[in-house]
Amino acid sequence: MLDDRKLEVLRAIVEDYVSTREPVGSKSLVDRHALGVSSATVRNDMAVLEEEGFIAQPHTSAGRIPTDKGYRLFVDRLSAVRPLSAAERRAISTFLQGAVDVDDVVQRSVRTLAQLTRQVAIVQYPSLTRSTVRHVELVAIAPDRLLVVLITSSGRVDQRVVDVGQPVSEAVLGDLRARLNTASVGQRLPEAATRLGELVHDVAVAERPVASMVVSTLVEAFSDERADERVAVGGTANLVRFGDDFDRSVRPVLEALEEHVVLLTLLGEATSPRMLTVRIGSEVPFEELSSTSVVATGYGSGEEALATLGVVGPTRMDYPATMAAVRAVARYVGRTLGDP
Amino acid sequence: MLDDRKLEVLRAIVEDYVSTREPVGSKSLVDRHALGVSSATVRNDMAVLEEEGFIAQPHTSAGRIPTDKGYRLFVDRLSAVRPLSAAERRAISTFLQGAVDVDDVVQRSVRTLAQLTRQVAIVQYPSLTRSTVRHVELVAIAPDRLLVVLITSSGRVDQRVVDVGQPVSEAVLGDLRARLNTASVGQRLPEAATRLGELVHDVAVAERPVASMVVSTLVEAFSDERADERVAVGGTANLVRFGDDFDRSVRPVLEALEEHVVLLTLLGEATSPRMLTVRIGSEVPFEELSSTSVVATGYGSGEEALATLGVVGPTRMDYPATMAAVRAVARYVGRTLGDP
DNA sequence: ACTGGCACTCAACCCACAAGAGTGCCAGCC
């Protein structure tokens, strides 16, 4: 049904439409791509492609534009993974080089990604639940009040005050501190949580209430969802491009992008750093964003993702370039943030 | 030169132009405002106002629109401070009611302000240098390494590790901790810095190096500029309004608003919570924003400002309403964040 | 000092027409 040439025609249409932003006709197609056949033949192929739903015409006697289904086929089977230019690589690494802390890394990543893809970039802060415990600290700020400090591998610091209800001696505190650290340091937060839970039983009965309160505070800090939800957005100016139907629908898109929930849903479940998620047009789970596409991937040092990043742009985007950029930035960020 | 009626005419022009977004002519003016004179008279007045540079015509035989100078006069002398409606007040207070921490307050303020004014809202995080010290904590994480924790009145927590180069006994640590707290708690950060500086001389010679290192770490934390620079932006979707010349220039504005430096400059030196800064069109210190106006004010509990917030919108904005909204939100935020 | 009236200007709108790009289809060719 779809022989090689028809696929080739589809690819040519996608490429031309992406670069010119105008419906592409059979004539200009054969001019720009050495297809080896006449425009009439291409027209026939296009008729088939249209019947199959891969392309459409905005109105009779205009050129064709790819449908979401067409882009999907293009992304899945027709696009080569275009490697980044050396200049682009250099840009990424120098941009991220100077970062001083997690916040800075994320900010710079957003910028880099937005500039590279000329689209809206979204970067999720490293997820607490995926990072590991680096250090736990206990401080008595009053005889019966403790300051609990949690430092994670991603560099985030969280601290809370606990009223333990009974005075705690320095010795008990030191013992508890040591136990907490040996049990949790180096662990993923969820595992650390279970380890800490078991730990309570090993403590002398007299100190058990204290230990249990401290542990539950820590566990609460582990699963603090707010930290998980932090997201940085950049390059929204790229939404506005001259001469674009996308242009009229900028407002809803901007509005959607101010909703944290939307951003998080867009990035989706953190995929493995090796995988790239591409959602095209109607595949994007928001009505307002149905004329946009989302390219996202997880980042992290190991196999599993620390968090997710990606870009949002018009369905008519340069997928190979965008995918390459997203993947490259994710790799660099993963390296930078992975195990500092 | 400018008698009362001419001022009245200017005010009518500003109000009509703001609400209709179309150049306003003499005829429609006399229709909508009971000026008590004929359109011909108004025409004469308008000719004078134009000569003086308060209004201009986009092209011959069109209505007049206010110039920046016209808006300036309007803001300075012609606009009454329109009090907020009860509903608006309620909206603000319920919006800010549920906030759980500083981050949350700021996020909610941005949203509230953006919705209320239908413009782009900017809220600066409470400035470290303007808040006070609530608590200082020292923790030995190794014999010669200390964790220094600083908690400020705005709820921000900052901690750093210091290598003091010599072992520190628990007794010395306790002494130092007590001295640090009595010297600094309740002080503004800059004053606290000087107090701490003096404190070093009172310490026994043997511990002076340690004290000095801890103090300099704290002082560094005080003046950490990054914390000062945090700014939240919201309501960018409001930039896009149908049928608007502003519409074409959205891109540069969006770009400008992604620059932290720009945002901070726009908010300007934190003014007293009682003062409202209005910068109109060309008065805004950025070329790209010369068709926008900025309304900003400081917020805080006392006389002096904790930080600044404001909105950015088209020069053709409803100044009285915007100013009232900015002032009201600032007041609520100041109350919420001032002395929690 | 204000008003009514009048001539003038100019953007905006409408309409009609031509140009151009693109299509679909068919008959013919290899």
Added chain:
DNA sequence: GGCTGGCACTCTTGTGGGTTGAGTGCCAGT
């Protein structure tokens, strides 16, 4: 059977001209 050239047809886009109407400036009159 698949490809091509040709042709009639469609529909958007651009252009020119005429009209409309809001708005102005000015002047003579109250």
